[in-house]
Amino acid sequence: MSEFYDEVDEEVRREQLKKLWDKYSIYIVALALLIIAAVGGWRGYQYVEEKKAAQAGAAFNRAVELSGQGKHEEAEKAFAELVTKAPYGYRVLSRFRVAAEVANRDPKAAAKMFDDLAADSSIGAEQQELARIRAAGLLVDSATYPEMKQRLEPDTVPEAAFRHSARELLALSAFRANDTAAARLWTEQILADSETPPSLRSRAQALQALLPPVAKS
Template identity: 45%
Template sequence: MADIFDEVEEDLRRARFERLWSKYWPVMLGFAVVVVVVVGGWRFYDYLQAQRSAAAGAKFEAALRLSRTSGSEAEQQFAALASDAPSGYRILARFRQATELAARDKAAGAAAFDALAADGGIGPVLQDLARLRAAYALVDSAPPAELVRRAEPLASADGPFRHSAREILALAALKAGDRPAAERWIKAIQDDRETPQGVRGRADLMSTVFSASGS
């Protein structure tokens, strides 16, 4: 008897399924088509983005190679990438374009880095990097007070670019003839265990010069 009841129950389930299928199959088919189209479209979009990134990467590498021999032409190529490359390469190209520009015109290069520093879309770390690069571009030409204004906010104890910012501040103090300030920033460089070797070496050299010139 149990087998008979099981067979009847199975027949009832099959009948209910067939009724549901006959009623809703267009909806189910439409939903399946939508899923296939959406997934296919997303994968095609990913493919296009990957192709764009690969092409931008190749152009960026070519511009880097060109920068060794022709900065002005490289600058033009970086400018083109900065306008139409995918986001990551667009930001890199803007930094490289500003670098090439600063090589021939310090003030114009600093202005390009200032534009990057003002762009909240690149994130605070890259904005601070742009501020530092602008200060470096002007380190030989700007008044000491201008260099202090630019670099001092980056010299905090936990700042990722504090080492270079402190070096700029030491140089600004030297330009201003402010020996106590220069020595203070040199000491900050020397006392920081995370100071890169190159920055530390230059700070040690300045300290040696101070010692040789007398207190």
């Protein structure tokens, strides 16, 4: 008897499922097709983006080779083209490289390009800091010490990624301006930082040796 009831229940369930299918099958099929299309579209997008990235990477490497061969004009054009066409990561890298190539013929124009990068919040704080350092490096021989200090002092704090370079540039600028106190201040900060790279530490020691001794009170 229980088997009979089981068969009846099974038949009722089948009938209910059939009614549900008849009523909602078009929506279920449509949803399944949408899922398939979405997955296919996403995979297609990934393929296209990976292809673009591979092409941009190859073009970037060719531009780097041109620069290494001293063909700076050709390298500049190649990097400039990547700025307009490459995926985001290569666009940012290429903006830095275009400015570096321009520096070979026009340091002030290159410094302006690095300043533009430093002002672009879309590239990230560390990249902005690097751009400020690169601009200051091009201007260290022409800008006044107060100008250099205004540019770089925020990047000398302990948590700054490029604090070592910022301090060295300020020390050099102060030395060039005959500001002994400021030059000593920055060299001492360089030498006091346990994370200062060895080569930079050696340069700071050499610069400090050129400073006149501190007057005794």
